[in-house]
Amino acid sequence: MECIFCKIAAGDIPSKKLYEDDQVLAFYDIQPKAPVHFLVIPKAHLMDGAAGVTADNSGVIAHIFEVIAKLTKELELSDFRVITNNGADAGQTVSHLHFHVL
Numbered sequence: 746m747e748c749i750f751c752k753i754a755a756g757d758i759p760s761k762k763l764y765e766d767d768q769v770l771a772f773y774d775i776q777p778k779a780p781v782h783f784l785v786i787p788k789a790h791l792m793d794g795a796a797g798v799t800a801d802n803s804g805v806i807a808h809i810f811e812v813i814a815k816l817t818k819e820l821e822l823s824d825f826r827v828i829t830n831n832g833a834d835a836g837q838t839v840s841h842l843h844f845h846v847l
Contacts (some may be wrong), residue, residue: 748840749784750790758827764812768789768813769785769787771783771816778847781822782845783845787806793831793840794830798842813844813846822846
């Protein structure tokens with residue numbers, strides 16, 4: 746598979762990890778847009794982004810937000826944004842569901 750996030754999740758491409766479990770990976774963005782900027786991705790490839798969320802896979806989205814809450818507390822971030830883009834016209838550059846935390 747040619748997905749860069751799948752390669753990062755598999756460990757084929759190095760990343761500066763913040764968190765990892767069997768479902769998700771959080772790592773710092775290589776082109777940060779804020780003093781703190783990290784991504785949280787499901788390890789399973791969800792190509793359609795937010796439009797691909799279904800009742801069958803939505804549990805991982807809830808888990809991602811649990812991880813975001815944990816990490817922002819650990820980093821002592823009280824003010825932050827969580828962003829996901831869906832489609833090229835919305836700014837999505839990697840076709841794998843991911844959340845930016847800035």
